[in-house]
Amino acid sequence: MEELLRYGERFFDELEIAVYRNREIGVNIELNELSMSAVRERTITIIRGIKNRSLGLAIIDSEDGKRIKEGIERAYRMAKLNSQDKRWKSLPSPGEYRKPRKINEELKDVSPDYFVELAKRGIKLALEKDKNIVVAGGGGGVEWSEERITNSQGVDVIQEGGGAYIYFELIGMKEGKVTPGIFDFDAKLSLDLNVEMAVENAARKVKWAYTVEKSKTEETKVIVEPWALSMLFQYTIFPAFSGERLIKGTTPLASKVGESVASELLTIYDDPLHEMSLNPRIADGEGVPTRKNVLIEKGKFKGFLWDNYWAKIKGTESTGSGIRNPSTGGISIGMHNAVIEKGKKSLEDMIGEIEHGYLVDGFQGAHSSNPDNGNFAVVANPAFIIEDGEIKGSTVFMMSGNVYDLLNQVYEISKEQKAIPFMGTVISPSIAFENVRIAGK
Template sequence: MEELLRYGEKFFDEVEIAVYRSRELSASVELNEISMASTESGAVTTIRGIKDKKLGLAVVDSDDPGRIREAIERAARMARLNSPDEKWVSLPEPGKYREAPETNPELKDASPEELVGMLVNAVKLVHEKDPHSVVAGGEGGVSWRESLVVNSHGVEVHQEGGAAFLFLELVGRKNGSVTPGIFDLDARRDLNLDVEGLVERAVQKVRWAYSVKPSGNEEVPIVLGPWAIAELFSYALLPAFSGERLVKGTTPLANRVGERIAGEVINLYDDPLHELALNPTIGDGEGVPTRKNVLIERGTFRDFVWDNYWAKVHERESTGNGKRDLRSGGINIGFHNVVIESGKRPFEEMISEIEHGYFVDGFQGAHSSNPDNGNFAVTANPAFLIEDGEIKGSSVFLMAGNVYELLKGASEVSKEQVVIPFMTTMVAPFVRFENVKIAGK
C-alpha cells in the first residue's frame, strides 16, 4: 500500500486509498418455503485525491494493485476537470485509536446452509406455536468485512469483523380474520441467533392481531417499539445532528445546544464500541478515531457530529463520524451505532399502568418525514390496543406531528433493548410517550 500511496502522490498534493473486502451470506423464505441461498464476496477500492484544492474521486471493484493505479489516474483526470473547493483544508492526520473488541471467526467461515437451517427451524416452530400463521417472508444474513484506510499524512487503520441477523414476517389467518404483516428479528456478533425467542415474540403479536379493535381520534399514551423508534428517528430526527446541516442552516437544532428538547428519560448517543454494536469501529471512513458522542443527555441536546471536512470548515474537531459512500468514494456525515439508553422496567410493567393507549410496533411512511423541521405523518401498523394494562387486540391509526414535540412527552424507556440492523443501526428500547394525538382509521 505504501507503494500505491507514493504513486498517488505523483498526481496529488494529498491522497487517500481505502480498500473494503466483504463476504455476504444470505438465505430467504417466502410462504414457508426457502426461496434463495447465496454467497457473495468481493472488494472495492476508493481513491480520494486533492490537487490545488481540486478533488478527484474514483471507485474500482477490485483490490488489484494494477487496477488501483488506474483508478488513481482516473481520479487525477477528474480533479483536473473540477473547480477548486476554497473551503478545503486537508485530509485527516493520524490519531489515537481505542482497542477493538475481539472478532468472532465463526462468522468468517459461516455457510449458507447454517442460515437455511435456522429458517427451516423457524418455519417449523411457527407452525407448532400457531398453525394459522404463515411465514410470509424472512431473511437470514451473515456478513464479514475488512477495511484498510491509508492516506499520505500517515493514517493507516485496518479493521475487520462480522455480524449475523434473522428476520421474519408472519401473517395469521383465523376465523376469517387476516392479520397485517407481523415482524420480529434478532441480530448479534455471533451465530447464536435466538430463533425460538424471535418466533415466540412474533407469534404472540399475531395472536393479539387476530382480534381487531377500532381506534378513534384520541389523545393517548403511546408506546413505540424498537423498530418503530428506529424508523421514525432515522428519518425525522437523526439527520438534524449533522454538522454539515448546521453549517448549511438546514437543521432545526441550530443554536439549541444545552436546551431541553426531550423528556428527561431520553439519553441518546452514538457509540461505535457499545457492547451490542454489530460493527465495532475504531476509525471512521476516513481514518479518524471514533468515540462515544452524546447527542441528548437527560433530555438536553448536547452537540452535533462531524466528519473531517465539515469540522474543519466550521473550525471544529471531527467526532469520527465520516461514513464512506462506496458508490461515489466520497464521505458523508453519519452514525455508527445509535443507542437509546435503557430503563429499569420491562415492557410488560411499562404497559401495566396504561388504562387506555396503544403499542406501536411499526410505521408506514416514516421515510417521508422532514428532518429540516422534524415533521412526520405516518400510519401506525402494526399497532395494538392497550386496555387496563393489557394488550387486547390490533388496530391501525394515523400519527402526524413533530418529532421534537413527541420527544418532550417521553416518560419512560424499557429495560429491554433491541438491535435494529437496518436503516441507521440502532440499539433501542420501548419508549412511552404521553398525550399523543392519533386519528383512527
C-alpha cells in the first residue's frame, strides 16, 4: 500500500486509498419455501486524490496493484478537469484508535446452509403456531467486511467486522380477511439468532391484526416500537445533528446547543463500540478514530457531528462521524451506531397502563419528512389499538406534526432495546408519547 501511495504522490498533493473486502451470504424465503441461497464476495478500492484543491475519485472492483495504479491515473485526469474547492484543507492526520471489539470468527466462514436450516425452522414454527399464517417473505445471512484505509498523511487503519440477521414477514388469512404483512427479526454480532422470538412476536401481531377497526381523529397516547421509531428519527432529527447542515443553515438545532429540545427522559448518543452495535468501528470512513458522541442528554442538545472536511471548514475537529458511501465513494456525516437510551419500564407494563391508546409497529412515508424543520406526515401501519391495558385489534391512522413537539411529549421509555439494521445501526427502545394528535383513515 505504501508503494501505491508513493506512486499516487507523483500525481496528487494528497491521496487516500481505501480497500473494502466484503463477503455476504444470504438465503431468501418466499411463500413458506426457501427461494434462494447466495454467496457473494467482492473487493472494491476507492481512490481519492487532491491536486491543487481539485478532487479526483476513482472506484475499481479489485485490490490489484496494477489496477489501483490505473485508478490513480484516472482520478488524476478527473481532478485536472474539476475546479478548485477553495474550502479544501487536508485529509485527516493519524489519530489514536481504541481497542476494537473482539471478532466472532464463526461469522467469517459460516455456510449459507446454516441459514437455510434457520429459515426452515422459522417457517415450520410459524405454520405450527397458526394454521392461517403464510410466511410471505423473509431471509437471513451474514455480512462480513474487512477494510483498510490509508492516506498520504500517515493514516493506516485496518478493521474487520460483520453481523448476522434473520427476518420473517407473516401474513394471516382467515375468513376472507388478509392482514398486512407483519415483520420481525433478530440481528446480532454472532450466529446465535433468536428465531423463536422473531416468529413469536410476528405471529402474536398477526393474531391482533385479524380484528381491524377504523381509528378516530383524537389526541391520545401512542407507543412507537423500535423499527418505526428509528425510521422516523432517521429522516427527521438524526440529519439535524450534522455539522454540514449547521454551516449550510439547514438544521433547526443551529442555535440550540446547551438548550432543551426534548423531554428530559430522552438521551441519544452515537456509540460505535456499544455492546449491541451490529457494526462496531474504531475508525470512521476516512480513518479518523471514532468516539462516543452525545447528541441529546436528558433533553438537552449537546452539539453537532463532524467529518474531516466540514470540521476543518468550521475550525473544529472531526467527531469521527464520516460515513463512506461505497457506491459513490463519497463521505457524508452520520452516525455509526445511534443509541436511544433505554428506560425502566417493560413494554408490557407500558401497554398495561394505557386505558386508551395505540401501539405503532411501522410508519409509511417517513422518508418524505423534512429534516430542515422537523415536519413529518406518516401513516401508522400496522398499528394496534390498546383498550384497558390490552391490545384489542389493529388499525391504520395518520400522524403528522413536528418531531421536536413530539420529543417533548415523551412520558415513558421501555427497558427493552432492539438493534435495528437500517442506514447504520440504531439501538432503540419503544417510546410512549402523550397528547399525540392522530387522524383516522
